[in-house]
Amino acid sequence: MQEILSRLRADSRVSTLLRTVEKSLTLFDPPNGELKLLNLSLNRMRALGAKQALRCMPSMLAVNEISWCNLQCPQCPTHGTPEWHKFQNGKDRCLSSEIMDRLIGESFQTATLIKTTTHGEPFLSPHLDSILDGCLEHGTPAQVVTNATRLPIEQVAKALVLSDRIVLSIDGVTRYAFEKIRKGAKFDKVLHNICVLVSAANALPEKLRPDLFIRPTVMASNLRELPAFVDFARWLGVPNVCGEFVIETAPHVADENVRLHKPLYNHVAAEATRRAEMHGVRLGFPAPFDGVQPDADFPFAGDRRCITNWPDSYVPEFDADEVNLSVEAIMADAAKLVVASMDYYLKHSWEHERTRIAAGQDDAEIKQTKQLVDSVIANLCDDGKPEIAFCGFVDWGVYVRPDAGVAVCCAGGPVVGSLAEESIEEIWNGKNYQAFREEFYSSSPPAVCQSCRFLRKVPKRLVADSLRYSDD
Ligand SMILES: C[S@@+](CC[C@H](N)C(=O)[O-])C[C@H]1O[C@@H](n2cnc3c(N)ncnc32)[C@H](O)[C@@H]1O
Numbered sequence: 169m170q171e172i173l174s175r176l177r178a179d180s181r182v183s184t185l186l187r188t189v190e191k192s193l194t195l196f197d198p199p200n201g202e203l204k205l206l207n208l209s210l211n212r213m214r215a216l217g218a219k220q221a222l223r224c225m226p227s228m229l230a231v232n233e234i235s236w237c238n239l240q241c242p243q244c245p246t247h248g249t250p251e252w253h254k255f256q257n258g259k260d261r262c263l264s265s266e267i268m269d270r271l272i273g274e275s276f277q278t279a280t281l282i283k284t285t286t287h288g289e290p291f292l293s294p295h296l297d298s299i300l301d302g303c304l305e306h307g308t309p310a311q312v313v314t315n316a317t318r319l320p321i322e323q324v325a326k327a328l329v330l331s332d333r334i335v336l337s338i339d340g341v342t343r344y345a346f347e348k349i350r351k352g353a354k355f356d357k358v359l360h361n362i363c364v365l366v367s368a369a370n371a372l373p374e375k376l377r378p379d380l381f382i383r384p385t386v387m388a389s390n391l392r393e394l395p396a397f398v399d400f401a402r403w404l405g406v407p408n409v410c411g412e413f414v415i416e417t418a419p420h421v422a423d424e425n426v427r428l429h430k431p432l433y434n435h436v437a438a439e440a441t442r443r444a445e446m447h448g449v450r451l452g453f454p455a456p457f458d459g460v461q462p463d464a465d466f467p468f469a470g471d472r473r474c475i476t477n478w479p480d481s482y483v484p485e486f487d488a489d490e491v492n493l494s495v496e497a498i499m500a501d502a503a504k505l506v507v508a509s510m511d512y513y514l515k516h517s518w519e520h521e522r523t524r525i526a527a528g529q530d531d532a533e534i535k536q537t538k539q540l541v542d543s544v545i546a547n548l549c550d551d552g553k554p555e556i557a558f559c560g561f562v563d564w565g566v567y568v569r570p571d572a573g574v575a576v577c578c579a580g581g582p583v584v585g586s587l588a589e590e591s592i593e594e595i596w597n598g599k600n601y602q603a604f605r606e607e608f609y610s611s612s613p614p615a616v617c618q619s620c621r622f623l624r625k626v627p628k629r630l631v632a633d634s635l636r637y638s639d640d
């Protein structure tokens with residue numbers, strides 16, 4: 169992979185474009201930075217206790233504008249059974265263009281992060297161009313999680329320039345496990361696409377380069393391969409490997425549950441950590457189970473899994489020679505991708521400068537609001553309670569569904585409004601969401617939150633200090 173990157177950088181068209189972009193990077197100052205920070209402060213102030221008084225906008229939008237996918241991974245909560253897959257791929261499981269455009273116009277300016285297509289495949293979305301162009305116009309970073317089965321060059325080029333993070337979901341680094349779990353995908357094709365995307369990303373100037381992640385869903389069927397994900401990332405030139413335990417979705421995959429395989433998990437997690445430390449790969453797997461002795465030979469539980477028997481020839485390691493890859497084909501596609509990314513950046517970077525100057529006109533108002541933030545924060549911390557409940561959604565973001573419903577989160581939180589009837593500002597500050605927040609911060613949070621992995625307790629001071637504008 170290193171050879172591909174060197175050849176890519178030496179390509180005459182690529183290197184000329186890269187030089188032009190490097191020169192213009194000093195201009196790259198995304199618009200609305202002050203506004204976004206201020207809005208974030210207002211949201212965090214609600215978490216600190218100023219709940220009802222403030223009107224603000226969501227800082228994060230998880231926009232699930234479609235739920236369509238071309239794969240049918242058995243463990244997937246959206247596509248894992250034929251019935252779910254059929255329902256989620258229905259024509260009507262798509263936000264209307266009118267609502268999508270309204271949402272972008274109304275909320276992207278104040279948002280600090282847009283997650284695209286969280287439950288389907290982003291590169292199938294008819295709205296992806298509008299979302300990414302909206303991110304560009306309003307200076308908002310995007311985050312893309314993809315199965316990498318498709319590589320539409322123009323859209324991937326935009327995603328490369330605009331994303332602060334791209335997550336490549338693959339659940340196996342051997343052909344056998346990959347094709348059993350990622351049902352409908354071809355190992356060689358996906359690896360080609362991943363090599364193209366990673367080479368192109370690594371060729372971009374650092375300031376434009378998204379942070380790349382390899383992400384398996386950690387489950388019984390790929391447990392023994394977890395350490396090999398680190399080797400795979402290193403081979404590719406991807407700096408991060410992350411993963412979450414599989415969420416139990418349906419009886420046919422109930423035995424994928426990692427809690428049924430704790431000793432084996434502790435063994436592979438330790439080995440993955442050892443390899444990550446040795447090779448300088450950042451690893452984000454769940455912590456090992458406390459007090460459980462690692463055991464490499466711990467037997468698999470039950471047979472409700474994606475893989476029930478492995479062939480005798482199966483070796484749970486990544487083997488680059490096992491993959492049918494063409495260096496020339498990767499080079500050609502990666503060069504196209506870098507050129508398309510740079511063209512997109514150069515065509516639009518001046519717009520950032522123009523918007524930034526226009527935004528400067530609001531400076532006086534922004535200054536006043538900053539002073540207000542500081543004085544309110546000082547009072548909020550003096551109520552004798554050192555900790556607050558904290559969740560990545562309640563005072564940060566929303567989850568938008570293909571049917572225009574707006575839910576508190578993607579983890580079972582209630583629907584609090586519909587974009588077909590109200591604006592996002594009305595929903596975010598409306599009585600349904602405020603009532604949910606009240607309960608969330610009370611001594612008995614909603615049942616859905618009590619069992620949720622996103623819920624944490626954090627020191628109030630930590631939140632307050634991160635918001636304060638003045639140093640004293
Ligand atoms: C639902 S997918 C949608 C995006 C895209 N289609 C993909 O696969 O990356 C989002 C993420 O959820 C993960 N995922 C799928 N089924 C899961 C489960 N049962 N528990 C936890 N994560 C799961 C996928 O591996 C992927 O990283």
Ligand code: SF4
Binds near residue numbers: 315
């Ligand atoms: S590719 Fe993603 S959305 Fe599609 S079935 Fe697999 S996990 Fe689900």
